[in-house]
Amino acid sequence: MKRLKNWDNKTWLSSKSYISQFNKFLKRKINLNKNLKILDIGCGRANIISALQKKYKFRNKPIGIDVVGNKDVKKNIIFKRVEALKYLNRQEKYDVILIKQTIHFFSKTNLNRLLSLAKKSLNSKGKILIFSLKTKKNKIPCFKKMKKNLEKSLKRDENLFRIIKKNLKEISYSNFNFKVNISKQKYVRMIRERYISCLLNMSAKEIKFGISEIKSKYKNQIKFTDTLKCISYRK
Ligand SMILES: C[S@@+](CC[C@H](N)C(=O)[O-])C[C@H]1O[C@@H](n2cnc3c(N)ncnc32)[C@H](O)[C@@H]1O
DSSP states (O other), X not given: XXXXXXXXXXXXXXXXXXXXXXXXXXXXHSOOOTTOOEEEETOTTOHHHHHHHHHHOOSSOOEEEESSOOTTOOSSSEEEEOOHHHHHSSSOOEEEEEEESOGGGSOHHHHHHHHHHHHHTEXXXXXXXEEEEOSSSOOOOOOHHHXXXXXHHXXXXXXXXXXXXXXXXXXXXXXXXXXXXXXXXXXXXXXXTTOSGGGTTOOHHHHHHHHHHHHHHSOSEEEEEEEEEEEEEEO
């Protein structure tokens, strides 16, 4: 798959309000305090752990890893440009391992490897938190071809959820909901910049057609709820 570069590039996913609501959600899942050691796998620009570091001033700076090194990755965390399986193959332990909207980049075999390594990399009572788009009745605004690709990817995610259940066993589920209110103009820019992986392999022509579809289908302001399924595992 091609590399994803614009996921959190000035989108609702990097907005103050999203990050703050997301981190409030995390607070309900984890006893956030300065002694925690956090690893964010597939951290993108590291907006989430950066905001956490600002607030909780962890003794150990959170570590964010990603295969893409964006030039505007947050500076108050430790960023490593590395593939997750390579990085986890070491002795270091964490209290929290966050894997947000990243599992779909893994093959079934590699996801199994990732989970097993993540479990081994947890301190006692450590937690793994996995977030992924909800697979049923997803509300992400799409044009036809994008919808088709997204549905296919969400179907695949359901298989990945089965792998997670089988590997981690004792897990609990919840949902994180964020109400998006974005101008059509901004959303069109996000599509043009291929913000989501179901757009990565489309031709320029398909994106252009898709954008005209979005332009005629939606009003000037686009509103919908972005829902993530949260899978939580505790050692
Ligand atoms: C959809 S983005 C999510 C970014 C961030 N977690 C967030 O929610 O804002 C997925 C990220 O996972 C990264 N990624 C994909 N495969 C990876 C791998 N094998 N190891 C490390 N990072 C990976 C991508 O480069 C991308 O930045």
